[in-house]
Amino acid sequence: MTQTLRFAVAGARGxxxxxxxxxxxxxxxxxALAFDKGDVIDLSGADAVIDxxxxxxxIDIAHACADEGEARGKPLAHIIGSTGWMPAEEQxxxxxTDRVTIVRAGNFSLGVNMLMGLVKQAAAKLxxxxxxxxxxEAHHKRKVDAPSGxxxxxxxxAAIGREVDLxxxxxxxxxxxxxxxVDGTIGFSVIRGGGVIGEHSVLFASEDEIITLSHSARDRTLFARGAIEAALWAVGKSAGAYDMQDVLGFNG
Structure with missing residues (x-):
């Protein structure tokens, strides 16, 4: 896709x-549109929404994408970085997903998505x-969900690597x-404080040694860049549910 793409940005004041x-x-x-809570969502001028x-x-934005896609005869791309989903919201x-091209990820960083592959391999072998x-994981004190997406x-x-249900x-x-x-459990430890953008580590600990795989985010623009790349990939794709593993080609 070319630079002629038009974007809508949700949560524009955040x-x-x-x-x-x-x-x-x-x-x-x-x-084409930068909007936030309480604003009218008019997606008629947009090819993709970053959210x-x-x-x-x-969910409200996805409904707006579905309606606009039906009006123009092709699905809009909806790139979702929102986290803290409950089962009912997931449903x-x-x-x-049969009306919108949705790419949803808990993290749009290339480094984090590479880290996921390493964690899966390590969990399968150990x-x-x-x-x-x-x-x-550690994040700023304003983050409302824990553990993070x-x-x-x-x-x-890690659960996939071990072939267990998370x-x-x-x-x-x-x-x-x-x-x-208990053996076989996957634990989560959470820190909230200050202005930490995002620190994630996966620790594999035995009686004799420790392996740590980690990622540090230094600037929020890395997530923005990843989301934009996801949008460039998604525009023109069939409606459906995708993630960054699809965008990066890891899912075949």
């Missing part, structure tokens, strides 16, 4: 919305009875727990 607008401007793309808001807002979004897995992505990669293996909070750690 930190990520501002970062997306900055990168779009730098790269010479046209911003770092909340699950509730993202609501799923009902729209036996659960000898190696504990702990996902550690990225941490859950990394935990899911919902059954996950230990996301240890308050009130007693006794030793």
């Amino acid at each position: 930190r990520m919305g501002q970062a997306v607008l900055k990168v779009l401007t730098e790269r010479g793309f046209e911003v 770092f808001t909340t699950p509730y807002a993202s 609501s979004l799923k009902t729209l 036996p659960a009875e000898d190696w504990d897995i702990e996902v550690l 990225t941490a859950l992505m990394l935990g899911q990669a 919902g059954e293996a996950k230990v996301a909070a240890r308050d009130g727990l007693t006794g030793q750690r």
Whole structure:
């Protein structure tokens, strides 16, 4: 796709919305609409929507994308970076994937998505009875969901590597727990403070050694750049549910 693509940016007054607008401007793309909570969503001038808001807002935006896509006879691309999804919200979004080209990821960083592949491989090779897995993450004090979407992505990669269900293996909070750690569990540790953009590590610990795979985000524009690349990939694709592994070609 060429630079003639027109973008709509949701959550335009937020930190990520501002970062997306900055990168779009730098790269010479046209911003057809920049909107936030309470604004009218008119997508008639947009080819793709980049959306770092909340699950509730993202569902409304997906409905607007579906309606606009039907009006013009081809699906819009909806790039979703919202995190903290509940099962009912997941299901609501799923009902729209036959009308919208949705790329959703807990993290649009190329580095994080490469890290997922490494975590999956390590988890597959290191036996659960000898190696504990702990996902550690730190974010700024304004982040409302925990564990982060990225941490859950990394935990899911570990679960896939071990061929287990993350919902059954996950230990996301240890308050009130007693006794030793159960073999095979995938733990999550969370830090919230200051202006931390995003720090993620996956620790593989045995009795004798520790392996740590990690990623640090230094600038929010890296997420914006990844989301824009996802949009460039998604425009013109069939309606459906995709993620960054599809964008990067890891899913074949």
